[in-house]
Amino acid sequence: MTRTTRIVSLNRYLPTGRVEPEHFTIRTKELPDLTDGEMLLRPIAFSVDATLRGQLTGQDNYFAPQVPLGEAVTGIAVSEVVESRHPDHQPGDRVVGLVEWADLSVWPPRTDWIGLTKLDPRVRKPSHALGVYGLLGGLTAHTGIIEAGQVTAGETVAVSAAAGNVGSLAGQIARIRGARVIGLAGSEQKRKILTEDLGFDAAVDYRAPDLAEQLRALAPDGPDLYFDSVGGRVSQTVMGLMRRPARVVVCGLISTYDDDTAWTVNIKPLFANGLTLQGYTPVQFHDALPAALDHLVDWVETGQLIPLETERHGLEALPGAISGLYRGENIGKMVVTVP
Amino acid sequence: MTRTTRIVSLNRYLPTGRVEPEHFTIRTKELPDLTDGEMLLRPIAFSVDATLRGQLTGQDNYFAPQVPLGEAVTGIAVSEVVESRHPDHQPGDRVVGLVEWADLSVWPPRTDWIGLTKLDPRVRKPSHALGVYGLLGGLTAHTGIIEAGQVTAGETVAVSAAAGNVGSLAGQIARIRGARVIGLAGSEQKRKILTEDLGFDAAVDYRAPDLAEQLRALAPDGPDLYFDSVGGRVSQTVMGLMRRPARVVVCGLISTYDDDTAWTVNIKPLFANGLTLQGYTPVQFHDALPAALDHLVDWVETGQLIPLETERHGLEALPGAISGLYRGENIGKMVVTVP
Numbered sequence: 001m002t003r004t005t006r007i008v009s010l011n012r013y014l015p016t017g018r019v020e021p022e023h024f025t026i027r028t029k030e031l032p033d034l035t036d037g038e039m040l041l042r043p044i045a046f047s048v049d050a051t052l053r054g055q056l057t058g059q060d061n062y063f064a065p066q067v068p069l070g071e072a073v074t075g076i077a078v079s080e081v082v083e084s085r086h087p088d089h090q091p092g093d094r095v096v097g098l099v100e101w102a103d104l105s106v107w108p109p110r111t112d113w114i115g116l117t118k119l120d121p122r123v124r125k126p127s128h129a130l131g132v133y134g135l136l137g138g139l140t141a142h143t144g145i146i147e148a149g150q151v152t153a154g155e156t157v158a159v160s161a162a163a164g165n166v167g168s169l170a171g172q173i174a175r176i177r178g179a180r181v182i183g184l185a186g187s188e189q190k191r192k193i194l195t196e197d198l199g200f201d202a203a204v205d206y207r208a209p210d211l212a213e214q215l216r217a218l219a220p221d222g223p224d225l226y227f228d229s230v231g232g233r234v235s236q237t238v239m240g241l242m243r244r245p246a247r248v249v250v251c252g253l254i255s256t257y258d259d260d261t262a263w264t265v266n267i268k269p270l271f272a273n274g275l276t277l278q279g280y281t282p283v284q285f286h287d288a289l290p291a292a293l294d295h296l297v298d299w300v301e302t303g304q305l306i307p308l309e310t311e312r313h314g315l316e317a318l319p320g321a322i323s324g325l326y327r328g329e330n331i332g333k334m335v336v337t338v339p
Numbered sequence: 340m341t342r343t344t345r346i347v348s349l350n351r352y353l354p355t356g357r358v359e360p361e362h363f364t365i366r367t368k369e370l371p372d373l374t375d376g377e378m379l380l381r382p383i384a385f386s387v388d389a390t391l392r393g394q395l396t397g398q399d400n401y402f403a404p405q406v407p408l409g410e411a412v413t414g415i416a417v418s419e420v421v422e423s424r425h426p427d428h429q430p431g432d433r434v435v436g437l438v439e440w441a442d443l444s445v446w447p448p449r450t451d452w453i454g455l456t457k458l459d460p461r462v463r464k465p466s467h468a469l470g471v472y473g474l475l476g477g478l479t480a481h482t483g484i485i486e487a488g489q490v491t492a493g494e495t496v497a498v499s500a501a502a503g504n505v506g507s508l509a510g511q512i513a514r515i516r517g518a519r520v521i522g523l524a525g526s527e528q529k530r531k532i533l534t535e536d537l538g539f540d541a542a543v544d545y546r547a548p549d550l551a552e553q554l555r556a557l558a559p560d561g562p563d564l565y566f567d568s569v570g571g572r573v574s575q576t577v578m579g580l581m582r583r584p585a586r587v588v589v590c591g592l593i594s595t596y597d598d599d600t601a602w603t604v605n606i607k608p609l610f611a612n613g614l615t616l617q618g619y620t621p622v623q624f625h626d627a628l629p630a631a632l633d634h635l636v637d638w639v640e641t642g643q644l645i646p647l648e649t650e651r652h653g654l655e656a657l658p659g660a661i662s663g664l665y666r667g668e669n670i671g672k673m674v675v676t677v678p
Contacts, residue, residue, distance in 0.1 A: 250609070250610055264603040264604065264606070265604055267604050270616065270618040274618055274623045276617040277617075278615040278616075279606065279609035284584050
């Protein structure tokens with residue numbers, strides 16, 4: 001008996017421009033029989049990540065492979081094992097890894113650049129494995145602030161996309177580390193959450209025409225560290241205000257994903273102010289990751305670190321969720337759960 | 340009796356474009372009488388530095404002040420004290436500091452952003468105080484390789500403008516530190532000096548159409564450190580080839596001085612390759628400077644570090660010397676001496 005599943009497939013490539021829900025179609029496909037080493041997984045929480053943008057351009061110059069047209073988008077998810085021909089995993093196990101955006105997904109999917117792990121038993125809510133404990137979430141924030149950023153007590157740290165998943169965690173980790181934290185966020189609601197719920201010292205609107213003046217008033221000597229996941233005009237402004245020698249730590253450049261020219265940066269402030277601009281990925285600090293995860297679990301359990309989530313429901317919510325992510329509709333981790 | 344001196348004065352500002360000898364005029368001006376704290380200096384060795392470019396734009400956004408039109412260019416020089424109303428310096432003393440480009444210069448000049456020091460008695464040739472022992476020379480190279488670059492034995496270091504003053508010293512210091520050194524230089528003669536006289540492991544033509552392939556052949560994993568004083572297209576190429584995580588240390592961007600748009604860098608390789616781009620000036624590492632000078636003296640005395648110089652003669656040679664510097668006419672330190 002053939003079994004089928006719904007998948008979210010890509011209609012066309014977008015070298016530049018904004019990702020819209022209509023770039024995706026939900027369709028049905030047949031599931032193959034499992035061979036040795038394979039499993040059938042049922043995703044229960046999909047991670048919606050900005051990094052997907054680089055897999056939708058049709059240009060093979062990204063660290064992750066392009067999504068083939070008409071085939072399922074792949075992404076990280078927490079899944080339940082439905083059937084297993086893999087020696088290490090039994091039906092009912094919960095695992096974290098790359099799956100197709102589908103009701104049911106054969107693992108490994110057509111390409112796997114992540115690897116599969118069992119869900120850590122300390123994770124109380126499955127989606128936390130994607131957000132606060134995720135490689136592209138808490139571990140990116142932790143390694144960025146601690147390893148790349150080397151933040152010390154008393155420093156001033158500015159954080160872009162501060163109400164996003166990585167930014168909200170990076171700012172809180174800097175605060176736990178004893179730094180003064182200024183968050184950049186685009187809505188009144190987000191800024192209120194940063195200062196009232198997450199303990200940020202200040203929050204400013206990155207769209208404000210007097211952004212430079214506001215930042216100068218909050219930090220007359222300038223920030224010591226700028227934790228950036230956005231890039232573009234805002235970052236250029238912040239870079240011009242930093243005290244010397246200061247550090248800019250870059251874990252992503254979400255403002256540039258729709259516009260390839262926005263990857264260019266005028267580095268005059270770097271040179272003139274003795275700044276250091278460091279691009280990094282958490283994988284680069286792999287030896288530090290187990291201890292980082294221990295810290296994150298401890299901080300969440302003791303209430304020092306608050307994981308924010310924007311949760312949507314059902315496979316059909318995925319196209320709108322990824323599109324909404326680039327519009328800043330999320331507060332904290334954007335996740336799509338399936339009951 | 341009024342005394343006069345010849346000065347090299349600036350005719351017009353150059354926001355962009357190439358510095359030519361005709362942008363300067365040699366004219367005569369009267370010397371004022373000295374007041375308390377002042378001295379009359381006779382420069383015997385003028386330092387010809389790329390940093391002057393930023394003082395010729397007419398735009399007041401540089402770390403050093405603009406040269407007023409019709410007045411003397413100022414620059415670092417070794418001088419003899421002719422007359423002194425300064426308590427610390429007697430006639431006949433040799434000092435290093437900012438002077439007017441003139442036969443005789445009243446110190447302090449109209450602005451002094453450097454400070455005056457006595458010529459270190461260990462300096463055997465006055466011009467060495469400007470090159471191998473100079474703040475914009477050996478001390479920039481030393482702090483760039485050791486403090487900013489943190490070069491360790493066995494690493495591969497690429498150096499731009501490797502036959503220039505800072506580049507030739509930076510490459511040699513990296514070699515002394517146990518690194519493998521690849522120099523970029525624009526002429527056959529320069530490349531020959533690098534590999535045959537200065538102990539560079541390889542030298543390549545930065546203008547070669549197959550620059551990337553040549554570098555890949557010399558360093559299949561890519562350089563660990565790129566010591567850059569040039570910027571622009573060449574740096575972009577090197578940044579795309581480096582192993583991760585690697586460092587780019589920037590002490591100047593000579594290719595951009597004539598063209599403000601060239602300050603922009605596509606930082607995709609930084610982000611994608613986990614690179615760190617660090618702008619620095621030696622002043623930032625002021626605590627390390629005395630020990631750095633001791634190292635430099637020791638290495639020169641023991642023949643491990645060879646200071647290269649391009650020496651021209653007489654005040655009237657200064658306009659051609661600064662213009663020639665931007666054309667790459669120098670090998671090592673460009674200096675104008677006065678007998």
